[in-house]
Amino acid sequence: MAYEKELQIALLAVQRATILTKQVFHSHAKGTLSKSDASPVTIGDFGAQALLISALAHAFPSDAIVAEEESSDLRDNAELRRTVWDLVKDVQLDSKEAENLLGGAVKSDAAMLDIIDKGNSSGGNKGRIWALDPIDGTKGFLRGGQYAVCLALMVDGDVKVGVLGCPNLPVDDAAPLSVNIGANASDEEGKGVLFGAVLGEGATSRPMTRGELQKETKIQMKQIEDLKAATFCESVEAGHSSHGDQAEIASQLGITKASVRMDSQAKYASIARGAGDIYLRLPVRKDYQEKIWDHAAGDLIVREAGGEVTDAEGKRLDFGKGRTLAENKGVVAAPKQVHGKVLEVVKSVLGKK
Numbered sequence: 001m002a003y004e005k006e007l008q009i010a011l012l013a014v015q016r017a018t019i020l021t022k023q024v025f026h027s028h029a030k031g032t033l034s035k036s037d038a039s040p041v042t043i044g045d046f047g048a049q050a051l052l053i054s055a056l057a058h059a060f061p062s063d064a065i066v067a068e069e070e071s072s073d074l075r076d077n078a079e080l081r082r083t084v085w086d087l088v089k090d091v092q093l094d095s096k097e098a099e100n101l102l103g104g105a106v107k108s109d110a111a112m113l114d115i116i117d118k119g120n121s122s123g124g125n126k127g128r129i130w131a132l133d134p135i136d137g138t139k140g141f142l143r144g145g146q147y148a149v150c151l152a153l154m155v156d157g158d159v160k161v162g163v164l165g166c167p168n169l170p171v172d173d174a175a176p177l178s179v180n181i182g183a184n185a186s187d188e189e190g191k192g193v194l195f196g197a198v199l200g201e202g203a204t205s206r207p208m209t210r211g212e213l214q215k216e217t218k219i220q221m222k223q224i225e226d227l228k229a230a231t232f233c234e235s236v237e238a239g240h241s242s243h244g245d246q247a248e249i250a251s252q253l254g255i256t257k258a259s260v261r262m263d264s265q266a267k268y269a270s271i272a273r274g275a276g277d278i279y280l281r282l283p284v285r286k287d288y289q290e291k292i293w294d295h296a297a298g299d300l301i302v303r304e305a306g307g308e309v310t311d312a313e314g315k316r317l318d319f320g321k322g323r324t325l326a327e328n329k330g331v332v333a334a335p336k337q338v339h340g341k342v343l344e345v346v347k348s349v350l351g352k353k
């Protein structure tokens with residue numbers, strides 16, 4: 001199998017990072033700050049990024065990394081730094097062997113800050129670059145909704161490996177999507193899934209553990225013949241994608257079921273395993289450029305599960321343009337056999353505006 005070591009390290013690193021995010025999820029104080037774009041960041045985001053990059057830097061020291069967060073807020077705030085370090089220093093996998101593959105613990109709080117900043121690559125379409133989102137859907141994480149820990153490896157701009165850790169999704173791939181999955185989440189018994197894909201080799205899911213990897217099962221998008229019966233997923237945040245345009249498109253496709261709203265790339269994972277069918281993300285603001293770490297893993301997992309992912313104009317997402325999807329607007333993800341039809345309606349609805 002291609003990229004076997006990369007997939008194994010990515011799965012273990014994501015699994016380890018979710019031990020930290022779950023700890024923060026259950027703690028009272030999440031250390032939330034507001035970033036310059038008014039989006040939130042928590043001690044969970046910083047801590048998970050430190051653990052993920054530490055593993056990648058150990059296993060693949062010459063690879064570049066594009067990650068969402070940077071350490072300046074921690075450098076400026078000793079108390080916040082101490083809180084993050086108190087979490088990071090103690091998190092480890094239950095399996096010694098697995099922990100060794102990730103290089104063990106981060107050495108010091110100063111090392112932790114430098115590790116967080118190793119995610120500052122400007123990206124591009126040359127060489128090996130990891131794209132990483134320590135907590136995707138921070139608002140969902142804070143709200144007790146869905147969130148995902150996301151890691152993808154690109155080689156020369158092409159995504160080769162994708163991993164999503166979704167602590168609040170049901171383990172059962174066949175569990176139908178409840179409409180309140182994005183609100184009523186928890187990581188109790190039966191929750192927590194690791195999704196993975198390697199280009200050309202299919203997509204899988206497996207229950208999340210605190211140690212060694214569990215055995216995977218293949219996932220596939222649902223074969224839908226009749227779009228009327230489709231379930232479509234969209235963001236909870238109306239500012240992240242246009243609920244109005246998406247409702248209009250769904251209605252023109254004959255979809256009668258209410259949309260399932262949830263945060264994060266859990267949407268890509270949910271359609272890839274056939275729990276939902278279509279993911280629509282149509283721009284609200286013309287000037288917003290989607291970030292590569294918000295899509296790279298999900299794009300590959302959906303395509304490897306039998307789906308097609310394009311932007312609202314029908315172009316494939318181009319991850320080789322830097323830290324953002326500078327050449328794309330919006331996302332349309334659907335099973336291959338119906339993607340063309342969905343795209344046609346997307347173009348027609350957006351064209352009328």
Ligand SMILES: Nc1ncnc2c1ncn2[C@@H]1O[C@H](COP(=O)(O)O)[C@@H](O)[C@H]1OP(=O)(O)O
Binds near residue numbers: 039234237262294
């Ligand atoms: N105006 C926007 N349009 C689309 N996505 C956005 C916008 N602002 C922030 N995001 C990103 O959307 C992602 C969450 O998507 P979803 O709503 O589907 O869960 C987050 O990574 C968030 O980035 P950030 O991490 O900076 O908040």
Ligand SMILES: [Mg+2]
Binds near residue numbers: 133135136137293
């Ligand atoms: Mg994100």
Ligand SMILES: [Mg+2]
Binds near residue numbers: 134135137138
């Ligand atoms: Mg994030």
Ligand SMILES: [Mg+2]
Binds near residue numbers: 040068
């Ligand atoms: Mg964020």
